[in-house]
Amino acid sequence: MTTLTKPEDAPAPTASESFLSVRDLNVRFSTEGGIVKAVNGLSFDLERGKTLGIVGESGSGKSVTNLSILGLHAPETTTVEGEIWVDGQDVTDLSRKQLEGLRGNKISMIFQDALTALSPYYTVGRQIGEPFRKHTGASKSEARARAIEMLGKVGIPDPKNRVDDYPHQFSGGMRQRAMIAMALVCNPSLLIADEPTTALDVTVQAQILDLLKDLQQEFGSAIILITHDLGVVANTADDILVMYAGRAVERGTTREVLKSPQHPYTWGLLSSMPGLSGDVDEPLRPIPGTPPSLLNPPSGCPFHPRCEFVDLVGGSACSTERPALPAGRGSACHLTAEQKRQVFIEKIQPRLG
Amino acid sequence: MSENKTTKAVGDSATAVKDRPLLEVEGLTKHFPIYGGFPFKRQVGAVQAVEGVTLDVFPGESLGLVGESGCGKSTTGRMLTRLLEPTGGTIKYEGRDITHANRRELAPIRSEIQMIFQDPYASLNPRQTVGKIISGPMEINDINPPGGREARVRELLETVGLNPEHYNRFPHEFSGGQRQRIGVARALALEPKLIIADEPVSALDVSIQAQVVNLLQELQRERGIAFVFIAHDLSIVRHFSQRVAVMYLGKLVEIADRDTLYSGPRHPYTHALLSAVPETDIDVQKRERIRLVGDVPSPIMPPSGCRFRTRCWKAQDKCATEEPPLVQLSGNKAGHLTACHFPEDPTIDVGARKEDVVMDPALRSLEKDAKKS
Amino acid sequence: MLQFLIRRTFGAFLILVLISAITYFMFFAIPQDPALLACGKNCTPDALAVVHKNLGLDQPVPVQYWHYVVGIVMGRDIQGGHCAAPCLGVSFANGRNVWSTILDRFPLTLSLMVGGAIVFLIVGLGAGMLAAYKKGSLTDKIFSGGSLVLSSLQIYFLGPLVVLALVISTGWLEMPSYTPISENPVAWFSGLVIPWAVMATIFTAQYTRMSRSSMIEQLQEEHVRAARAKGMSAPYVFFRYAWRGSLIPIVTILGIDIGALLGGGIVTEITFNLAGIGRLARDSVIQKDLPMTLGVMLFSSAFILLCNIVVDACYAFIDPRVRLS
Known part of the structure; x- marks a missing residue:
């Protein structure tokens, strides 16, 4: 091995500032072809209420990073090393039960394609209400009322009736709104949005990005916005992290990264x-x-x-x-x-x- | 806009107006029947995928066709290559009507109109070598280039930036961008005059997209191939096309040369589309902000009159009853046609509008709350 | 949904008419005279002519078929007695009413099919789900390998072996026999345990593999991952989100297998010497007993068609996309 590696700079997380602090994260998958080094020595911080855009092409490790924040990687084939501090707690140390209590509650996620990410077998209202019931102990009717309220917030017309619809009865943009409602139902402190608008039309994308921005004002969540499109982060993110081949290659404020x-x-x-x-x-x-x-x-x-x-x-x-x-x-x-x-x-x- | 002149679409005045169009499309329509009913199934309706599209494609030009999903741009492309049979209207290629031409009548034309598909994974037969895929069109049309087909294939591979030595490899040995190059080489095999490219780069990574766009542009310029470039990405269409047509829900709503369409559009939908494009330039908010409500309605029961009226901020009663014709509005250049009763001013600058157009009720209420606090 | 059911029932009815006609006319293409059977051993040409007349075989085949169809719908007089609707005729071999014979035999076949299906569905789905949950583990390998071995066995081989081992040598279980459930449920159960187990062994393998692969597929679905991302517990996600989707291919296979089950029933009944519909079908074909063959055929077809309508209704129950479109 001729490769010399300098240690990554990894200052100790300062709990007062950073709500999320990832330190020297390494993710490896074992596959038939060998070990995939999906994420290598990644460190970043995110403050409360701020938006971090993670930009990269397919295979850059941007999605894998965020699945490991939620502990959603397949445990048999994946090894995760490093520290992921959320609100002063290292999530890589948590038990399965503790992680379940965190997911959908303090940290939630928006997936790329709402058509596949919502179950076709249950009503939209039930799927939005589920995490609310689980994390707050609300009753069925309280969860339903909350689902209606959230659907109204994200701009679904006639939410009282649409709450009983199945996802396939919604249009593409409405489904993505329902997914946002599902992610925000427990007022999460961190929202991970993985290519939230890639599957949408451009005019709908503009609506959804603005909606996320406006809802962030109201809910005060920190957002990680994962995308391949620098244009998408330009108007939504405070900071940008550019990833290439499993590594962070550039970081700075949105202005710094796009302007210089x-x-x-x-x-x-x-x-x-x-x-x-x-x-x-x-x-x-x-x-x-x-x-x-x-x-x-x-x-x-x-x-x-x-x-x-x-x-x-x-x-x-x-x-x-x-x-x-x-x-x-x-x-x-x-x-x-x-x-x-x-x-x-x-x-x-x-x-x- | 007291008087609206009706003129047919003409090409970029500088280059094409003297030429005779390569492809003349008039009133092109495609309805996909829907079956249902009780007790016996019968046709109960139709997906009105394309309705009365009229446009010309001139030799050597690139015409962009943009719109969102369900606007009928791909269906239009497939009808132009006659992969789909039109329900109505006419398609003329070099003056010959090919709308309903059968296999034999189409044979001589098939080689001149080629298609490039969106998905580089699904559009190449995984069991054929690259050589076989590219020489396929030559075999079917019984064309024997001087030097033999294999030499021609190697030449084509080189043209599209692939190693000619890879003649005997299979598609799975190539990356997405390279596969799309194979698709381009196959389209070039018969030296076409017209290529219909249906979302040729949208399945590719950003850095690879540019490689393929550059390749296509080079081919277009050097070989004088006319392109119908179908895409949803307005920036890429602008980069590639001299003229651009905007479709909404099966209809052509605006068509103009590139500069006019991108800097002085008249149709509200074109304004909305341009305003929605995310740009990396964060310095100043140069462009107006328009946020529509909801998604595109179903093409099974499209709105009466103007199909955009259900999402339009300028809609009035007239829009529901009377369908706006695609015409040259007063004050517009020749060749700039718009289908709108109440067109917008031909500017997209933020200063031209007193306030943002926000149709979405959720955005409106959230923004009102934010302003209050 | 109701429209759909009515349309399917109507279609099933048309298919039945077609099946009955084809079978009927095919039977007359056989060169042997069916009346010979009813005529007995010491048959003279005169006697044969009488039998012909009695059985209505002297009339043209289409007319005979017409009488047959009318009989099913309204009943008819036949060989001096009245045969009430649905009249499937009387046996050439023994003069018994076909419909009542079938009704007599059917409970056994139904018991075999339903009991066997319950056993192989529970065992097959359970093993498949467990194998999917522990994909790649030793459990998975044992289940997958075992199901392959079992699926290559045959009823007529496994059946006698089990009887030999568990009844004759050890006396642990009872010899297979049939007692109607209304008479003695315990005897009904203990008499059918071995046939159920043997049938289930052979069918289970397929369902284990099917359930394993469709479960693995479902567990990789984005909505399953999204449910986990909401904080739902692993068992909840497994049963509520993944399992439901995995049922659709299983219901499809079950619908196809109903025919195979009826066919497997013939072998099972013969292997264990049980007198059900399968035995009846075999015997009547061998004896060229037209009314009985035709009756069993139509009855089985109607049953399979009915089951398929139920399967389609199951799709709608499982998947709202089917129900609401």
Whole structure:
């Protein structure tokens, strides 16, 4: 092994500030082809009432991270190492019973496709009321009343009658609203939204994103918004974490990451997306190659086989030594701060138009 | 808008207006019957998937077709390639009516109109090698290029950016983006004049999307292939298409050249669509904010008159009774057609509107509460 | 839902008419004269002609068929006596009324089928669910492997073996026999235990495998994961969310298996020397007893069709998407 690894910066969680604090998280799956290193040395924090956007492509480990926060990984084939502090409690230490008490109550989740994530066999009202009954001990009729109230909040017309409908009787946008109602029914402190609008039409997506933002104001939940679309986080998130091949490669406030990105992968993402303005005759600048296999990730910086700035670093640092992601604003890249600034201004910004 | 002129769609005035259209589509309609009833099943209704679509495609141009799910854009694409039989209207290819042409009549045209599908996993036969997949269209149409089919396939693989040595591999050995390239190579095998691309990049990762878009754009420019580019992503359509048509619930609601449609649309639905596109530019809220209510209604019982009226903030009684024709509104450029009784101002800037349009009751009440506190 | 049931019943009725016609006409394609059976050993041409007339065989086949159908609906006079609706005729072999013979024999067959089905459903679904829950474990491997071995056994092999081991050698269980449940429930039960167990052994394997695979599939569904993400307990999610979905393929297979169960019933009845519908069917075919064969055939078809309507109703009960569309 020639790979030298620097230890990730992992300051002790400061309970006063961070509601959620993930420290040096590693997730491994064993599959027939070998061990998949789905998440590697991931650390991040999230304060109460704030929104963190986690951006990455398929296989970047963004969804796996959040399943392990909820303890929803398959225990036989998955190992989770590291610490996940929620409100001063490390959830990786909790028993199954304790985790069940947390899920849907303090932490809840919105899935990508409401059609498959809602059971076809039970009414919408029952599915919304279930976690409420379980976590608050409410009666059947109280849960039903709460379900009606929540359906009204998320904008389902005529909730008194629609509460007895089955999910297939709802339209796509309404189903996603029902799922939001289900997630918020116990006033969670943390809401994990995994690609909540990817399956929706663009006008419905705009409604749902605004709805999430407005509901966050009312409920005060912290939100983790997982998406592949930088546009989706631009108007909803306070902070952004960019993931690539199971690792965090850049972190900062939304403004910092979108306005002065530092990592070549983030540059690549931004310049491969056409916008609604900008020069149409300028060809897009895609990231060459394909995302790496997590069975056998590249040595050194996982992005180096696709990176066009390896030469700027010089030597073999990119392929032998993995760059560390500093705490706070920063990126995991061997380029010097000055180089990053310069390359972005000279080469990347003109492409973005 | 005292006088509305009726004119047929014409292409980008600079390049195409002199040309004769490659494809002329008029009043294209597709209804899928619904069976039911008692005691004997009979046709009780129809999904009105596409209703009276009229448009032209000129040689070498790229026409974007955008809209949300259920708007009929994919059905339209499938009718243009005659994978579906139209219920009504006409399709003319190079002046020849091919609306109901049978297999034999279509044979010479089949090679000139090709299709690229959305799902690179489902649209390639997993039991055939890449070579066989790409040479398939040549075999079916009995075309023997000079140098043989294999040489041609290798050449095509190179054109789409794949290794010609991979001739004998199977689709599962390729990634999603590479598979889509195989699909493109297959479409190119017969040197088509027109390619219907149905959501060709929406199943791909962001960084891979750009690779395929660039490839298609190169082909379009270098080989002069006309494209009908069907997609729901307005940014990608803008990047790829010189003219753009917007569909809603089976109907064409607006069609114009790229710049006009994206900066000066008239149809309220186009305004709503553009306003909903999430953009990475957070600096200033440049664009107006429009939030519609609910989802697209069912195409089984579409609203009377203007189909958008149930979600439109400008709807009046007239919209329910009278269907707005697709016409050139006064003040609009030639070729910019809109189907609306009460069109919007041709700007999408935030300053042009006194306040946001928020139709959604939940958003409205939440935002009212937020303002109060 | 009601509309659906009426439509299905109507369809089933049409199928029955078709089956009866095909069977009826096929029977007359057999070169042997059915009247020979009723005529007896010392048959003369004159006697045969009388029998022909008595049985109505002197009339054209379509006319005979018409009389038959009319008899089912309204009853008819036959061989000097009245046969009340539903009249399926009288046996050529012994002159007994077909309908009452079937009614006589049916309770045994029904007891065999229902009892066997209850045993294999409980054991099969239970084992399948346990194997799915402990997927990959030793339990799973034993259940999966065992079900494969059992499914390759045959009733006529396993049956005598069990009787030999558990009745004749040890005397632990009673020799298979049938006592109507109304007479003596205990005797009914103890007499049928071995046939049930043997039938169930063979059918269980399929249901174990089916239930295991559809349960595993359901456990990977997004809505099952979403239910866990709501904090619902593992057993609750397992039974309320995953199990319900896994029933749909099982109900489908059960619907198909009802025919196989009736067929398996023939083998079971013969193996254990029980006089049910299966035995009746075999005997009447061998004797070329047209009314009896036809009667058993129609009765079984009607029963299978009825069961399939019940299966379809079960779908609607399990899955609201079927019920409400």
